[in-house]
Amino acid sequence: MYPISPTHTEELIKIIEDSAETSDKQPDTTILQKMIDKHAVERDQMLEGVAYYLNQADIKKRVRYYYKHGVKMVDTDKPNNRISHNWHKLLVQQKVQYLLGKPITFNAEDETFLEVVNDFIDEDFDDCMQELLKNASNKGKEWLHPFVDEEGNFDYLRIPAEEVIPVYDSTKKRSLLYAIRYYDVKNIDDEITRKVELYTDEQIFYYVERNGSLELDFDYEKNPESHFYTKEGEGYGWGKVPMIEFKNNEEGVSDLIFYKDLIDQYNNNISNNANTFDEMQDLIYVLKNFAGQDLSEFTTNLRHYKAVEVSGDGGLEMKSAEIPMDSANSHLDRLEENIYRFGQGVNNNPDKVGNSPTNVAIKNLYSLLDLKANEAERKFRPALHAFFWFFTEYLKMTGQGEYDHTLLQMTFNRSRMTNELEQVQMSNQSTDLSRETRIANHPWVDDVEAELKRIEAEESEYRNSMPPLTDIEPEAGGDEDEPKRD
Template sequence: MYPVTPTHTEELLKIIHDSAETSDKLPDTTAIQKMIDKHAGERDEMLEGVAYYLNQADIKKRIRYFYKHGVKVVDTDKPNNRISHNWHKLLVQQKVQYLLGKPITFNAEEERFLEVVNDFIDEDFDDCMQELLKNASNKGKEWLHPFVDEEGNFDYLRIPAEEVIPVYDSTKKRSLLYAIRYYDVKNIDDEITRKVELYTDEQIFYYVEHEESLIQDFDYKNNPESHFYDTKGEGYGWGKVPLIEFKNNEEGVSDLIFYKDLIDAYNGNISNNANTFDEMQDIIYELINYSGEDLAEFMTNLRHYKAVAVGEGGGFNMKTAEIPMDSSNTHLDRLEENIYRFGQGVNNNPDKVGNSPTNVAIKNLYSLLDLKANEAERKFRPALHAFFWFFTEYLKMTGQGEYDPTLLQMTFNRSRMTNELEQVQMVNQSTDLSRETRIANHPWVDDVEAELKRIEVEDAEYRNSMPPLTDIEPGTDGEEDEPKRD
């Protein structure tokens, strides 16, 4: 059965409808404030993934208690080790570097279009792609804002997902109606001010929070602001909301939710073991017929006088705590294995990989990471096509040509550990393939075109270094003719 509860988009649209002004498309400031308040829970979930990436797991907030006269009291005397293991960052970095460690390769049949794209794509773009995937893995999604700067150049800006509230239409097309961005800024007096921006398909509206309500932000000369301006100062809009969602997966959720419990259990067990180790330094005394009134008196007598008074048949025994290390290590090993399994990562422990694994074994080792990377790549491809729609619109507006962004081909060059000796041998034995194909599959070659040009130059230099052949007249073999006979 389909759920009867309203979706998140339906709830937002209801807020807009209940607080609508004369416009039936845009919300008023009351509706915007309600959506921001409602977004707080989703924002906290996103920031939890960021916290774990920065090694600030829940174990860091653990407090130990004890009961005194039936009242729960914070225990400041007991050891409270809070050891956090950064499994989440390890798994996210594996995913990011595996899928985007090498730059995305673009290709197009129209050479001029490909030349313009390659001129635009640089190291900053490659770094932005990695940041988008890293933050999408932490939060479930991240946003990219294409814009035209003050000098008339096309540019882009990554916007944190926890600052964006998207509102889509309710059709199957799922186009973005508009989006709200909110963030806090600090002035020179360390006072916090909340800024709010409303992105539509034609303009951007700017607000600022004042006395718990939103008012127009007069820091901007033009409010609302057009998306870009021509040389005459006339403003224009893209016709689409200039915000692009880069989702981590179909559900738009963080990778963390699939293995957070396992990380917390691992951190908890390690921290508890550390607490036990610390407590083992303290001897536990078993008192028998102690004649004193309280334990404080017993410890004072033992520390100062090295003796205590006991009754008839009394005494005390000293005991220490012990940790069942075999059981603890087995449990931790199982947790670690499950973190890699459900985190869909690669456990490159030499005990599991071996010293010289075959490429078949390596492929099997990367199988789960491939599944996770495939899901992210499937979401990033349409997002990149949406981004290049804005880029081609800019090219058309500036008279640099009209191009179809859907014809731009993208190749995600994955970084996988390989057995290079085995791969080189296979390349050398594949003599029935073209030179370009063999070079493309060689583990030492990153740029096939550049390698082919280097080979061509070396071949030309070799030919030029050879001594010239002696000129021979046509029809002769270079030997003197025998004397004619009468």
Template sequence: MKQKLISESKINDSNIIIDLINEHDTSHMIKGHNYYHNESEILNRKQYYYKDGFKTEDNTKSNHKIPHNWHKLLVDQKVSFLVGKPVVFQCNNTDKDDKSSKEYEERLNLILGEEWDDNLTELAKNSSNKGTEWLHIYINEEGKFKFLIIPAEEVIPIYDTSLQENLEAILRYYLVEVNGKDRIRVEWWTRDTVTFYIQNDSGEYVLDDTESTNPDSHYYYNDIGYGWGKVPFIEFPNNQERYSDLKYYKELADNYDLNVSDLANNLSEIQEIITILKGYEGTKLDEFYENLRYYKAIKVSGEGGVDKLELNIPIEAKKEHLDRLEENIFLFGQGVNLKTDVFGNAPSGVSLKFMYTLLDLKASVMERKFRKSIKRLLWFTTEYINIIDKKDYDSATIQVTFRKTMITNDRENVEIAKNSKGIISDETIVANHPWVEDVAEELNRLEKQATPIDLDNLGDE
């Protein structure tokens, strides 16, 4: 089949795709990814010396390159703190009976399942590294609802306004091999269709004739193609500016790597004693060392002699500087420095919350953005359920609850839970109990429990 130029499709010109791809800056995304995997700038450092007025690389000089993975530590702290426990979906629909709401919750959890919990962790990690990440919604050949993380480096969103409110289209591009050559393949997703393009030998983008239907529908049901009515891509931004966490402490981390590496270089190069010769009768330094080694003596003339010069590295100053850098990395990276001992051996709940204040502030920014993104996921999931089960569920009735993870004083939390009985709902108490991992499962166990456990007298016998 003869390939058609893009001008015959919804995109007016191949140059539009070329311009969009060329203007898509992914350097900060790649940098965040590299730093997470302990590939910081110190690994690229070279040593130089000046010869005849020119800067020349010195391959003989000590060049230790010691990276410290602060970025991974801080990102993993935030991810574990925010989504270490599964996000809870609860239906708060007063227009439906409890049985219908329960069925809706169970259907959502069945479709999303543990795969969603794992994907959410990856989304949080990748978004922290790159500033944003994308989730693609699709229905597979078996008719099952699925989702797939798409690297932000491959996605260019098209919004209807500069406010980035309504997503009108997505351009996704990635490398494929065609006849032994690397080519860029493009997917142009709109609210109802997807069109596939491939780069030809001239660098133009033409319709991909390997697709039997192009443009194609989003999904098929009973062999009929349909569109979602929305672009089936969901953005999970790290913050409003879509900045990587690395932006706020990169220079501090780089300076820490540099100082530790320089210290290692100094320790490798330094000699315990530098010998100063005065009036030595010999002509060669190797002769001097031979005499000193075998005869324990050397010949000097006149007022000659041998002095020694000891070099001292300012270790304490280095240590003080590194300690200050470490403190600032945790401060501006908004993490928890677990080395601190200011709270004692058995800190109270209040002091522990104070220690987590900065991390909570940072995680709360992501939580607000992710909550909106998860609500969009629930819209797609609910649309699927309504089609398959012929229901009329409303995703707006689902409450999304993040259960943040932190070191806590469990005794205090259990006491608070017991004292809250009758003041707030049992479901809220269970959701906040430190021993509960799966709220829905725990509530089911309570319903099936024939004889209630007397928590007040547990273990007294």
């Protein structure tokens, strides 16, 4: 049943209609402000993944307390080690370098289209892909904004996910209707101003927060403005919202949530052990029938006179705390194993890998990382196709050709440790396969086409170095004019 109250989509449409009118009627941007306020919780969750990546785990915030007369007090005298282990960054970097450490290879049957794509794809694009995956792993998603710059060139910009609020339709297609971007800027007086941008399929609206409410930002000459302009100043829209979501997984959540508790437990145990080691340096004194007035007198006598006075059958006994190291180490080993397991990473400990593992053992070692990388690749593929839709539209608009972006093939070249000797032997023994297939599976070859060209050049050089057959003198007794004997 159609809802009685207006949906976010209807309210945003009303905002756009109001904004398109004259500036003497200020549009109602209350819904925009509500959506930004509601997004604060999700934003904090995203930034938690970033904090752990930067080794700022919860242990860094830990405070030790004691109770005095029933009141909870901060204890500044006790050791408070806050040791953070950067497991999250290790697991994210494994994933990023495994899936995108090597550049994505693009291919297409249309060689002209492929040449145009390869000319556009450069080291900056490869670096952007790694940043997208790294940030998506931390936050659950990241955004890419394609645009045409002032010089008329196609370009792109990565936008942090914590700054973007997507608005999708309610159909099964889940197409992006609008995208809200908000961010804070600081002026020369260190005053912070909130900026808000509303992206539609044809225009961009700019707002600024003043006195707790949003209003059109007239710092822009044109507001709203089109997505791009011709040299003659005519504005055009893409027909789609120029924001592309690169999701980390189906749920769009950070990798951290699957093993955060394990990391926190590991950090707590290490920090607690460190606190105990520090406290072990201070002996515990057990007094019996102390003749003095208070403990301060006892510590003074012990420090200055190396002696204390007791009465009757009194005495002094010294004790120190001990850590059950075997139990502590066993617990930490189990936590480390589970961090790798539920973080779906690769434990490259020599005790796990061995000196010369077979490729079957290595494949099993990478099985969990493969599962995690497969999920990310499955989400990045449609996002890249969406990006190249904008690229092909730009080519069409500028008269550089009409191409079908769906025919562009992409290969994610994974970086996996291998037993090279075993792989080379298998390649050499697979004589029933084509040369190209054997070269593609050789561990020393990164670019198959370049290697094939080098082989062809070497064979051509070898053939050219050989003397022509006509210059070869016939062997003795091999004269063709000599009559044959019966």
